Amino acid sequence: MNFMNDFAQKHPKAAEWVRKGGLFLIFSWVVTALKAVMLMFLPDVFRGVVGDAEWLWPNIPVALFGVQFNLAIIGNALAAGGLAYTLANLTAIFFGECINFPLQRNVTFKSHGPLAPQLGLHFLATVAVFLVMNLFTCVWNPVTIALIPNEALRNTIQSIVTTVVTGGVAMVIIFAVDNKIFAPQFGEQR
Numbered sequence: 474m475n476f477m478n479d480f481a482q483k484h485p486k487a488a489e490w491v492r493k494g495g496l497f498l499i500f501s502w503v504v505t506a507l508k509a510v511m512l513m514f515l516p517d518v519f520r521g522v523v524g525d526a527e528w529l530w531p532n533i534p535v536a537l538f539g540v541q542f543n544l545a546i547i548g549n550a551l552a553a554g555g556l557a558y559t560l561a562n563l564t565a566i567f568f569g570e571c572i573n574f575p576l577q578r579n580v581t582f583k584s585h586g587p588l589a590p591q592l593g594l595h596f597l598a599t600v601a602v603f604l605v606m607n608l609f610t611c612v613w614n615p616v617t618i619a620l621i622p623n624e625a626l627r628n629t630i631q632s633i634v635t636t637v638v639t640g641g642v643a644m645v646i647i648f649a650v651d652n653k654i655f656a657p658q659f660g661e662q663r
C-alpha cells in the first residue's frame with residue numbers, strides 16, 4: 474500500500490484516473506457478466522411471448538464473405554434470435570444500467586451533480602452502445618452461422634466475442650460520457 478500512497482502523493486491526477494478507471498472496469502465487468510447471464514434465459518422467455526418473429530430496421534440486404542443477410546441497426550434476423558433476442562437484449566441492458574449508473578455516479582465518480590441531465594445523457598450513451606452493438610451482431614451472427622457449422626462451438630464463439638466487443642464498446646462510449654457528466658463542474662452555469 475505504501476507504493477500506491479507514494480504514487481498518489483506524487484501524481485494525484487494520475488492516481489485519480491487509476492482509481493476511476495479501475496472502479497469503472499470492475500463495475501462494468503460485473504454488469505456485463507450479469508447481462509450475459511440474463512441473455513442465457515431471457516430470449517426463451519420472450520420467445521414464449523412473441524413467438525418466432527423477425528423484426529429488422531432498416532432491413533437492407535447485404536453480402537459479406539459470400540454470406541447474404543439483412544443489415545439492421547435495430548432488431549435481429551430470426552436465425553440470430555429475432556424479436557425475442559432483441560427484447561431480451563434491451564431488457565438486459567436496461568437492468569444492467571439500473572445497476573451500473575448509480576455505481577458509476579456515486580462510487581466511481583462520487584458525483585453530486587444534477588441527476589436528471591446525468592441520467593438523460595447516460596441513457597443516450599447507452600442507446601448509442603445498443604445501436605452500435607446491434608449493428609455489429611447483425612453482421613457478426615449471420616457470418617458465424619454460415620462459417621461455423623458446429624452449433625455448440627458457434628454459440629460459444631458468438632457469446633464470447635459479442636460479450637467482449639459489447640463490453641469494450643460500452644466501456645469506451647460510456648466512460649467518455651460518464652467522465653464528462655459526472656465531472657464536478659457539470660451542470661454549473663458559466
